[in-house]
Amino acid sequence: MWSDKLAAFIGDYPSAVLSWVDSSGYPLSVRCRVGLEDGTQIIALPNLPLIAGAWRGKACLLFHMHDERLEGLRQMVLKGELVAAEAGAVQFKVSEFVTANGRPDTDRMPHANAPVHMLQFYRLGRSKARAYLAKRGAAWPPIPFEEIARAVDRD
C-alpha cells in the first residue's frame, strides 16, 4: 500500500539500495539513484547499474542513513517489483512501505531525545519479545552483563 507520508522522505536520501534474488537463490544488491514520478506512485530508476539491467520481478528498495557516530538513524524499506516501462526504462512498483520503528509516519529510529517515540518503541518491542519467549517455552538464561561490560571496556 502506498504511503504519502513515507514517500515524502524519499527525497531526503541521495540514493537507495535495490535488492533482488538471482537464479541461484542468492540475493543481490546495488546502490542506485531513484526518482519519484509525481502522482503515479511509481519510482523511476534512471541509470540502473549494469548488473541489475536484466532483472524484472520481486525486489525491494532500502533507504537508510546514519551519521559518523552511528546516530541520526533513519531507515525504511519499500517492497515491490521491478517492471519494464516505456522506451526501455525500468520502474519500481511499490506494494508496501515498511519501517523498522513500526510507525506509519516516520522513518526515524527511536532515540533518547524523543521520549514518547522511545516509549512506543519500548512497548512494541517488549510485547514482541514476550511473544518470542512464550513460543520458545523457556526463560532466557541469565546474561553476564558485567562480564560483557568489562570485555567492551577493555577495548
Place this chain on the structure above:
Amino acid sequence: MRPMNRAALPADVEAVLGQFYTCEFTTVNRQGQPMTWPAVPYYDPARGTIVCAVSIAFATKAYNARRHPQVSLLFSDPTGSHLSDPPAVLVQGQAQVAEVLDYTPDIIGLFKTVARRQPDSRRFTSNPIIRRLFVWYLFQRLSLTVTPERILVWPNGDFDRSPTQIELAGVV
C-alpha cells in the same frame, strides 16, 4: 564452520569489511521477496566470517535466514569508516542462525564493534536499569553468522561498472 582463505581477499576489500559501520543485509522471505535492512557487521578476519545480530523482538531477518540461508551483505555506505574512496563490496554467503546464549569471541567482538562505532550506546549498556528495561533489544538476540561464498567488488563504489568477482565457495 569452514574458514575462508584470507589470501583471496584484497586489502581494500578487507578494510571495507572491517571498517564500514553498517552493511545492507538481505534475506529472502517465504514469498521469495528480498528484504534488505541495515545491520552492524562484525568481520572476523581469522575465520573469514561476518556476524550480525537481531533482537528477539524483531527477528524476521533470522527467521528468513533459517528458511533460506542464502543471504547477501552489501557494503556501500562508507560514512564513519574514514576510508578514502573505498570500493563497494557485496558478499553472498550462507547464514547460520543461533540464539546468543554463549558469549563467544565473535559475539564479544560484535558488542565491542557497536560500542566503538556508536559511543552513545554505552549509556544504555552500562546503566543497570536501562539494560534491564531494554534487555530484549540489547542482549536477547539471535546471531547470523555468514560464511562468504562469493564477493563482488565495484572499484571506487562505482556501480555503473561491472564488478570484479571473487569466488570463495569450496576454498579452505
